[in-house]
Amino acid sequence: MRQQIVAGNWKMNKTLQEANTLASEVMAMVADEVKGDAKVIFCVPFPYLVPIKNQLGKNSRIFVAAQNCSEHESGAYTGEVSAVMLKSMDIPYVILGHSERRQYFGENGSLLAKKVDAVLKQSLSPIFCCGEPLEIREKGTHEQLVKQQVEESLFHLSAESLQKVVIAYEPVWAIGTGKTATAQQAQDMHEVIRKHIAGKYGQPVADNISILYGGSVNAANAKELFANADVDGGLVGGASLKSREFTEIIKAI
Ligand code: PGA
Numbered sequence: 001m002r003q004q005i006v007a008g009n010w011k012m013n014k015t016l017q018e019a020n021t022l023a024s025e026v027m028a029m030v031a032d033e034v035k036g037d038a039k040v041i042f043c044v045p046f047p048y049l050v051p052i053k054n055q056l057g058k059n060s061r062i063f064v065a066a067q068n069c070s071e072h073e074s075g076a077y078t079g080e081v082s083a084v085m086l087k088s089m090d091i092p093y094v095i096l097g098h099s100e101r102r103q104y105f106g107e108n109g110s111l112l113a114k115k116v117d118a119v120l121k122q123s124l125s126p127i128f129c130c131g132e133p134l135e136i137r138e139k140g141t142h143e144q145l146v147k148q149q150v151e152e153s154l155f156h157l158s159a160e161s162l163q164k165v166v167i168a169y170e171p172v173w174a175i176g177t178g179k180t181a182t183a184q185q186a187q188d189m190h191e192v193i194r195k196h197i198a199g200k201y202g203q204p205v206a207d208n209i210s211i212l213y214g215g216s217v218n219a220a221n222a223k224e225l226f227a228n229a230d231v232d233g234g235l236v237g238g239a240s241l242k243s244r245e246f247t248e249i250i251k252a253i
Helices: 016-030 046-056 083-088 099-104 109-121 134-139 142-154 183-201 203-207 222-226 243-251
Strands: 005-009 039-043 062-066 093-096 125-130 166-169 211-214 233-236
Touching (some): 005 093, 016 039, 039 093, 046 062
Parallel strands (some): 039 062, 062 093
């Protein structure tokens, strides 16, 4: 069965010293709380991957992740980081297609399909983000757009590969705005995504895929969001930068 996951997306925040403090505070509070099948993932800036990984130590439920990677394996791509490099550092997860990457760095569905392939080729798991901007939600075509995002970047995969992908539904209008999707809106879209996957790959495959909700998740709303049948955890931005708040979210899973 699919896994319950709480992932903290630090984005481009914190100095190394602050990052170390944050990770150690969270670890001190949650080490014994991450039970059963739940996983906690710290998605940190590239330079902090190794120091934070070392600090988290060996815990089979707590991981670090990169926030992006190149579609290329190696070569003259100044400033880029490859999945091969991440693999060599033992980094198991990579966020791909975050709306900030789509919006500010022009990443589109076909580029993301290549990045997904590059990550899976190294046996790492992509945390693939999808979600609609406000104008699309207001137009009422959000389900169509999200299905298209999933299709464009994931539907070329075999069933076996797809099951290594974690999907994060993050409505753009809810990211960093304090405006969370309602539990019902989240559940509805997660159900749409899972049905879409079931339509192509069959229900057992769809049932195996973790679909996280992201967009202003906080300590107060996490429990209600995570209680939905098709919501398997969260991708948390702002609230993952505060140790106590992030710990409360982890406890909600
Ligand atoms: P937020 O960000 O929790 O600050 O809204 C979520 C994300 O961008 O992953």
